[in-house]
Amino acid sequence: MRTLLYVEDNPSNLKLVEQLIARRPDMHLLSAVNGTVGIELAHETQPDVILMDINLPGISGIEALKILHEDP
Numbered sequence: 001m002r003t004l005l006y007v008e009d010n011p012s013n014l015k016l017v018e019q020l021i022a023r024r025p026d027m028h029l030l031s032a033v034n035g036t037v038g039i040e041l042a043h044e045t046q047p048d049v050i051l052m053d054i055n056l057p058g059i060s061g062i063e064a065l066k067i068l069h070e071d072p
Helices: 011-022 035-045 061-070
Strands: 002-007 027-032 049-052
Touching (some): 027 035, 035 061, 049 061
Parallel strands (some): 002 049
16 A cells, blocks of 8 residues: 655645545545645555645645755
């Protein structure tokens, strides 16, 4: 089972990805509505893949990515 963390504040985009991942029995989807929650979930769950929006409320996806890269 692979885990995908999707960080997205747009409900329509989130719903689309939820529908796509629902077709994949080998994947588990986690979602976060902003970069701060996304970083917390990434630390807690260590997902296999992170799909992150760039324009997020609070910190941007680019800033969140930098934070994740700095943490081994």
